[in-house]
Amino acid sequence: MSAVAAPNKSAAVRSAINYYQLSQHILVFNNQTSDICDHGGRAQMRSLIDDAKNNKLILFSYKSPQLSNGHAIVIVGYSAAADGSHTLIAYDNRYPGQYININVSSDLKKCTLILPDKKEDVSSLVCCSDFSDFDMIDIDGPNNDMRLSDEKYNRSSGTLVSINSSGAVTVKNSKGQTLTYKDGEFGGDMEILSKSMIVRSTADGSPAPEIITVNVKESDTFTFEGTDKNLNVSLTSKNIFANVETTADKVVISENDGIHASGNDISFNGSLSLNNSVCDMLEFDGQASGDVKMTYSGDGIIVDGASGNGSVTVYSNVVDTNTAKFNTDCSSIKISGDGSGVAGNVEITASSKNDGVYDIKLAEMQNRKFAFGEKNITMYYKATGSVAIASNEEVVYTSSNPDIVSVDASGNITALKTGSATITAIEADSGKSDTCTVTVKYAWWQILIRILLLGFLWY
Structure with missing residues (x-):
């Protein structure tokens, strides 16, 4: 069985x-x-x-x-x-x-x-x-998200608005039309093109709150207001993706301006799409005594209103995820390219006087590469060494010829006999991999010993 x-x-x-x-x-x-x-x-x-x-x-x-x-x-x-x-x-x-x-x-x-x-x-x-017939995200991933829709394949154009399935939320578009939702019931005069539900499972398998997604006609601005100071909303259209989890009373998401969360003493986690040469999306997580704004600025965003400890995460098609934490008393920070022109390289700066001049460098994130330091390595018989790759994830190492070169879980290698072996390293979560070739030879003194030993035995 x-x-x-x-x-x-x-x-x-x-x-x-x-x-x-x-x-x-x-x-x-x-x-x-x-x-x-x-x-x-x-x-x-x-x-x-x-x-x-x-x-x-x-x-x-x-x-x-x-x-x-x-x-x-x-x-x-x-x-x-x-x-x-x-x-x-x-x-x-x-x-x-x-x-x-x-x-x-x-x-x-x-x-x-x-x-x-x-x-x-x-x-x-x-x-x-x-x-996957029913799943528009990825049911086979470690954090499985499933989408159940009243349309098998939702191809109608519009904007996807997502909210928690529990609680009460009012959504308003730029025309003043409203969509109300409370515990499964919809109301208001905003036209709903289709609706669906996403149910999530956390990494340990326990259920997470369901998300209701409605497809509505396009609007450049949507305003969300909740009743329990716990808004979890997102917006997906051809021009923007934004996701906000916050204890704010109100959230405004605009294609032109970004995100504005209003409230007092709020926690805030916001993600905003950029789709430029630096990165695809930036995420900010932090606390604020008042309003928090994430607005577009060049190749990045400016976060106004946050202070104290926080973190910034960069998402790009050339890097999995890079996260940097910061600590500052400044209430205005800027996250943008570091000037290198390399995708995924981001610099976080703060404005000491909140005057639009970002003169304090808080952190810098570089495009992380997963690769061996050397691609071709030569070792002497019975020698040991290390080919470990620095990573925040678990790395699995294997040898194509473990009887020639062995490798342990930490990337330490041992030359067991002459010949060649390919060492492969794989990041367990991201799936990134790289290989290097290790060739084992005898040192001159090892050759001399073998000649003397074999000669003695022959004699």
């Missing part, structure tokens, strides 16, 4: 569970169900069993004579029986404390759920192991 962790111990399973629980309430299955006895149904069942054997997570939607409506479960494991039949291990939210079994006959014509208190026969089914 496939090894299956308990639901609350597996981040991937928990993510699929989150996704599937929402699928009970939102119509996402646009494919026509296949009758279990038809050729199409048996083909789907055969594919489902193959995927389960390969330890894939499977979203399994089915209809049963014992159910008035369809139901969905997550298949997480497989075991085979001696008579050729199959047992699928599944999670059903009606029985959250345990897994259930599904028995499938050897001819694939009969499928029965064995539940703690009853049995359910499957009459028709839809199964999906490729969650």
